[in-house]
Amino acid sequence: MTLPPLPDDAVILAARADDWRAAVREAGRALTRSGATREGYADRMIAVLEEFGAYIVIAPGLALAHARPGPDVVRSGLAVVTLAEPVAFGHPHNDPVRVVVGLAVSNAEEHVASVAGLANVFNDRSAIDRLADARSVADVVAVFDEGGEPSREATDGAGPAA
Numbered sequence: 001m002t003l004p005p006l007p008d009d010a011v012i013l014a015a016r017a018d019d020w021r022a023a024v025r026e027a028g029r030a031l032t033r034s035g036a037t038r039e040g041y042a043d044r045m046i047a048v049l050e051e052f053g054a055y056i057v058i059a060p061g062l063a064l065a066h067a068r069p070g071p072d073v074v075r076s077g078l079a080v081v082t083l084a085e086p087v088a089f090g091h092p093h094n095d096p097v098r099v100v101v102g103l104a105v106s107n108a109e110e111h112v113a114s115v116a117g118l119a120n121v122f123n124d125r126s127a128i129d130r131l132a133d134a135r136s137v138a139d140v141v142a143v144f145d146e147g148g149e150p151s152r153e154a155t156d157g158a159g160p161a162a
Contacts, residue, residue, distance in 0.1 A: 002117065003078060003114060003117040003118065003121075003144065004036070004076035004077045004078050004103070004104070004105065004110070004114055005034075005036070005075075005076070005077050005078065006077070006078040006079070006080065006140075006141065006144055007034040007035075007077070008137045009030070009033050009034050010030045010031060010033065010034035010036070010077060010078060010079040010080065010102075011030070011079070011080050011081075011137045011140050011141075012026055012029075012030050012079075012080070012081045012082070013082050013134060013135070013136075013137075013140075014082055014083070014084040015081050015082065015083055015084060016083075016084050016085070017083055017085075017087050018087075019087060019088075020049065020054075020063075020087055020088065020089040020090070020097070021046055022087075023063070023065075023081065023083060023087045023089075023097065023100050024042060024045050024046050024049065024063075024065045024100065024102075025042045025046070026081045026100065027042070027045070027065045027079045027081045027100045027101070027102030028041050028042020028043075028045055028065070028079075028102060029042065030079035030080075030081060030102060031077055031079045031102045031104050034077055034079065035074060035075070035077075036073070036074055036075055036076065036077025036078075036079075036104045037072050037073055037074060037077070037104045038071075038072040038073075038074060039072070040072045041067060041070075041072045041073065041104060044067035044068075044070065044072065045065045045066060045067045045102070047067070048065075048066070048067050049065075049089070053090065054089040054090040054091040054094075054095075055091075056089070057089045057091035057094040057095060057097055058094070058122075059094055059122055059128060060093070060094045060128070061086070061094070061096070061097055061098040061099060061128045061129075061132060062094070062097065062098075062099050062100075062101065062122065062128045063089055063097045063099070063100045063101070064101050064103060064115075064118065065100055065101065065102045065103070066102070066103040066104070066105075066111075067104075069105055069106050069107050069108065069110075069111070073104045073105065073106050075104075075106065076104060076105045076106055076110050076114070077102075077103075077104050078101065078102065078103060078104075078114075078144075079100075079101070079102035079103075080099065080100075080101055080102075080131060080140050081099070081100040081101075081102070082098065082099055082131060082132055082134055082140075083097065083098050083099070083100070083132075086098045098128070098131075098132040099128055099131045099132050101118065103115075103118070121143065121144055121146075124146070127143050127146075130142075130143050131143050
């Protein structure tokens, strides 16, 4: 199953975040920097947590930050943020979070397919630890290539695929 694109500029390693809002905001910045979303998507992801709670913390150490499709989604995309220090999101069993995966999709069908693809990636229990310990974008991409095959998009043709 193909996941949304995970461009190199949507990966942030060892981010500093004082709380879950800052961690989600980092994922939103990465999605915006990669061109998947516009400013404001991070605020919508935060609003989801404020409304529904920490259900996005889907496994020990892993949060899947997302919001419904909307006008601030330019195209589907993924972002990965590893945290220098784990952050509590308020989940009774899966806190603290070390890895935030940001997801933006343009329609409900893509959401279902993307979540299923991510489930394939994280069926490997070592995937979260490998992401949390990643030292390079290539380390992050390797985890996804093994489990979910995110699409890789060329940047300007002058450098590595992004």
